Structure formats: C-alpha cells, structure tokens
Amino acid sequence: MDRSSGDSRLAGxxxxxxxxxxxxxxxxxLEGVAADAILDGSAAARVQWATPDGLExxxxxxxxxxxxxxxxxxxxxxxxxxxxxxxxxxDGPDPARPRAVGGVAFHDGHEPTPPWTGFPAASFILPxxxxxxxxxxxxxxxxGDRAGEADDRLERWHDRLTVSPGTGPRxxxxxxxxxxxxxxxxxxxxxxxxxxxxxxDGRLRKVVLAxxxxxxxxxxxxxxxxxxxxxxQYPNCYRFSVDxxxxxxxxxxxxxxxxxxxGQRVETExxxxxxxxxxxxxxxxxxxxxxxxxxxxxxxxxxxxxxxREQLAPLARDLTVSEQTIRRLATIQHLQTPIExxxxxxxxxxxxxxxxxxxxxxxxxxxxxxxxxxxxxxxxDRGWYAAPVGWFDADGDGEFxxxxxSGVATDEQVTLFAGSGIVADSDSDEEWDEVQLKFxxxxxxxx
Numbered sequence: 001m002d003r004s005s006g007d008s009r010l011a012g013x014x015x016x017x018x019x020x021x022x023x024x025x026x027x028x029x030l031e032g033v034a035a036d037a038i039l040d041g042s043a044a045a046r047v048q049w050a051t052p053d054g055l056e057x058x059x060x061x062x063x064x065x066x067x068x069x070x071x072x073x074x075x076x077x078x079x080x081x082x083x084x085x086x087x088x089x090x091d092g093p094d095p096a097r098p099r100a101v102g103g104v105a106f107h108d109g110h111e112p113t114p115p116w117t118g119f120p121a122a123s124f125i126l127p128x129x130x131x132x133x134x135x136x137x138x139x140x141x142x143x144g145d146r147a148g149e150a151d152d153r154l155e156r157w158h159d160r161l162t163v164s165p166g167t168g169p170r171x172x173x174x175x176x177x178x179x180x181x182x183x184x185x186x187x188x189x190x191x192x193x194x195x196x197x198x199x200x201d202g203r204l205r206k207v208v209l210a211x212x213x214x215x216x217x218x219x220x221x222x223x224x225x226x227x228x229x230x231x232x233q234y235p236n237c238y239r240f241s242v243d244x245x246x247x248x249x250x251x252x253x254x255x256x257x258x259x260x261x262x263g264q265r266v267e268t269e270x271x272x273x274x275x276x277x278x279x280x281x282x283x284x285x286x287x288x289x290x291x292x293x294x295x296x297x298x299x300x301x302x303x304x305x306x307x308x309r310e311q312l313a314p315l316a317r318d319l320t321v322s323e324q325t326i327r328r329l330a331t332i333q334h335l336q337t338p339i340e341x342x343x344x345x346x347x348x349x350x351x352x353x354x355x356x357x358x359x360x361x362x363x364x365x366x367x368x369x370x371x372x373x374x375x376x377x378x379x380x381d382r383g384w385y386a387a388p389v390g391w392f393d394a395d396g397d398g399e400f401x402x403x404x405x406s407g408v409a410t411d412e413q414v415t416l417f418a419g420s421g422i423v424a425d426s427d428s429d430e431e432w433d434e435v436q437l438k439f440x441x442x443x444x445x446x447x
Contacts, residue, residue: 023063023084023126026150027092027141030131033161036224038131045245047101047125048227049391051399052236054135057391059101059127062245063143066100069121071108074354077122078396082348084126085394088143096132096139100124102242103250103389103403106358106382107375115408115415116383118247124392125244129157173229174412175218176447182212182380185432191377192428198373199424206303207364207373210419211435212380215446217412223249229445233330238401240389250384252406253441255329258356258388260399261349266312266341270304271327272361272421273297273335274434288326288333300421301335304360308339311355316341331440348396353388362386362402362419383408385417405441416442 038060039046045065049057064084068076081100090097102124110121130141140158144150183191191209198204227239230253241251256271275287291297305321312319319341327336357363363386364370374382385408390400407416418438420431 022087022089023143023145024147024150025088025090025092025098025141025143026147026154027090027096027139028154028158030138030140030158030161033131033138033140036228037161038129038157039224045125045127046241046243047127048224048239048241048251049101050227050231050239052238054133055399056133057099057101057130059099059125059130061128062125063098063128064100064126065123065244066102066126067120067123069108069110073104073108073122074350077124078348078350081124081392082396088394090394092141093139095134095136096130096141097393098126098130098141098143099132099391099393099398100126101391103384103400104353104357104387105384106362106387107371110381110383112247112383113381115248115410115413116381117410118244119242119250119384119408123242123244125242129153131161173226174221174446176215176443177218178216179443180214180216182214183378187379188432189428192422192426192431194377195373195422196424196426198369199422203369204373205365206300206360206421206423207370208360208362208386208419208421209374209431210378210382210386210417213416213418213439213443215407215414215416215443217414217446220412221409221414221446223251223409226442226445227251227253230441233445234405234441236327237329237405240401240403242384242389248408248410250389250403250406250408252389252403254389254401254404254406255327255334256361256402256404258359258390258400258402259349259352261343261347261352262397264343264347266316266343266352268308268312268339268341268356270301270308270337270339270359270361271334272304273301274420274437275333276437277328277331277333284328284333291333291335292324296423296425297335300423301337303365303423305337305339307360307365308356311359312339312341312352315343315347315352315355317344318342329441332437346396349392349398349400350396353390353400357388358386359402361421362404364421382417386419405438407442414442414446 392398
C-alpha cells in the first residue's frame, strides 16, 4: 500500500463503489469504568486524548486509518475520511460518536525514520473500540463492518470492562539512567547567531529553533501512567498519545490549543513568551511584570497574534481577538491571547488546521523562510513534534493541540523535544535556559 497517496486501512468488510467499506458503530453507557482500561492487553494500535475542560477519549484497534504525505496531505485526508464517515451508521448518543484521532508531521515531506518509525507525514485512526468520558457520563463505542460484528464487539468489551473495570494507570516512574543532547551549547549559539543574521538582513522576523533530548530509562515506560501523572501535575493542559502499533508512542501534555471547531464557531489562541514560575506569589508576579513590560516578549507574542488573525481572516466572517492574559503552569508562565471566529461557510476542521500550521509560536515569520531556516539549522528530525495532534468527526468538527511538551517513546528510551522563539534581540544563553525549562514537564515525570 502506498501510504503517501492517502489510502486508508480498513478492518475488512465489503468495499462500496468509492472503495471505502461501510462501517457500523454501536454505543452503550458505562459506569465505574476507567477509560484507560481498554488499553490493557495486547499491543494493538491505541490512542488517547484529554482536554483541560473534561473530554477524555481512549481508543484501540483500527477500524479505518487515513494516511497521507506531501503538500496535498490535508486534502487527501479530508476526502478519504469523508467517504468513510459517509458510509458509517452510528447508533448511540452524540458524545459517543466515533472520532478519528491522530496527527501530522511538522514538515509535509516527513519520512518516518527512528525514533519516528511508524509515524508518516499524516495519520489518523478510527478506533475499533472507543471509550469517551464527558461531564455527562462515560460511553463505550464499538465499530465493525456489519451490525452484528459491532454488536458482538460492544458486548464483549462491555463484559470485559465491567468484570475488570481497571483502576487507572499503575506503576512507578521508569527512572532516568542517562541523557544525551542532540545540540551542544556551542552548536546552539551558532544556530541562534545564524537566525539573528537572517533576521538582521530582513529574511526573517522570527524563527523557533528546537532541541531534542535523548533519555535512556532505567526500565520500561508506561505511557498511560506517565500521562496520568502529567494530568495531575498540569490539569489545565491537554494530554495525548498516539501508537500505531508499528513503532513508538508519541505522547505529551501541551499547553497550547491550535483550534477547536464546532459548527461554524472556532476557538484558538496565541501562546508565546515564557518565564519561570517563582517560589512565591510575589516572585510569580515579578516574572510576569517583566514579561509584560519587555519589548522582546511583546514583539514575539504580537507576531503570533497577527499571524493567526491573518491566517483565519480568509475563512471567517467575523473574528475577535481578546485581551492578553497569563497562562500559569506548574513550572512556567506564558503570555496568552484567546482568539475566536465565526466561519464564513461550511468548513472541515482540517482546513482550519492546515491554515494555522505552523503558527509563529512553533515555526516563524515569514513561514517559508522560517521553515527553510529550521530545516537547514536543526540537527534532528522534528517528526510530529510541534505539529497538530487531535481528533475530528463525521461533521468535520474537532479539536487540535500543538504537539509541545512532548516525546516519542521506544522501548526503554524517550526522545524529548523543546524549542524557543528567536527574534531580533534574543540572547542565545537566555534561549538555551528557556529550552531546558520546557524539557522539565515530561522529564520530571520520568525520574
């Protein structure tokens, strides 16, 4: 199968005229069941997604998979998914509806090489079995090629989860044996200086440069347990994991929402500019006031706000940029500006994702020059780091975060990623410190 052509992998069944098999989904409510209980057992493909406002989704197995590469990857993903969803008959409440979960690589020409084995330029999984928890309840959904298959799968998993409901992720932290940087301090200084030269000669206004940190573990990692700890430590962040069953697991707890779409309403945000948390509330405020009054921070943040506004404007009939606020996390504080829009027509969330990726918070301005600088400067493959991760449904609604505060786990190794925005008056030592601060959220949960 040529994955670059946007083919989907279907779990058997009879193909219709458009080449996609019709699917059936069945749902029923669950009580007293941990959503992650369906992750126990065999090493099937599995996905997790949780939002700060309460939605939690866990899936395993593949009813359909959509993959694509190249400059037209978003169009091919959307077209193929629309054909599969148009042939899917769902019997259940709206919160339990099937969702395709996955993400895309930062670069559209990405080729999966270690540690990104199993992660093509774009891939979404429609799970065979899905558990969704909202404030209104918890539902189990099973997808099959026929009604009888979906019914049987639903009953088997309902019985399995009811008999052994699970207690949430278990196990201790794996421990860190050693770490290795892909970028030395001297190399980082050279990279930042290269970016500053391009800013000075007018080719760039901003570029986000990143580093990778290879972490050798003392034991195997339990990704679900790691995410559960991250959820306790950072309850106002997203959490996700994607495991195609053919390589590693990409996971993280990003603070930044790329887009949320329901109907014609879109919500997004600019999140750029970072300072540490203080030891006391007074120190917290001192850091914040320094960031609010600093020309470099405000310039960097303003570039992101302006770019998002320009990217959304052609798709929206109205757009509102709210006042700047502060996003406080356990170890870091960010400048944040919420942005809302009403779309001018019927749009798929993947169209919004394509328009916004990459925001200047993870790429730069202008985008093409920033991408070129990132490719020529960074000494590692970003893979899915700093790229859109999330879900969409049959209506084209969905929600995506930016794959930050993240890592890819393979066996007893995790590769972590973090970056910092470079603008005209950036200092390489200060930017180095900011990157190390951004490694901490995931690294601390591995020790």
